[in-house]
Amino acid sequence: QNSMVLSAAIFITLIGLIIYLHFVKIDQESLLVIGSPRLSTMKDVVINEAIHMQKVIYYLCILLQDPDDPQGVSEVVPLFQSSKPRLDCLIEVYRSCQEILEQRKTAPQ
Secondary structure: OHHHHHHHHHHHHHHHHHHHHHHHHOOOOOOOOOOHHHHHOEEEEEEEEEEOOOOEEEEEEEEEEOOOOOOOEEEEEEOOOOOOOOHHHHHHHHHHHHHHHHHHHHOOO
């Protein structure tokens, strides 16, 4: 019976934490979905840095290939537009994206 009370307490605490984070800490949520046609024109993924309010922030961007110039970039699409993940998190996402791009380049068409 003690384990059931402990399980219920943990469950209630987790639900409370999720509700607290959702309504108090998270101001806005957004999801950027890149369709398959645009994904095929993806040239590279980069981490950019910018100075904002006397602070350096880092953000992840997708470079889309220019249809008229294969070496050019037509558009820079920033990811995580409403959040600012730490650099170490961005590096992990960057490495995963680079692995996927490398697999796509070596895969037979």
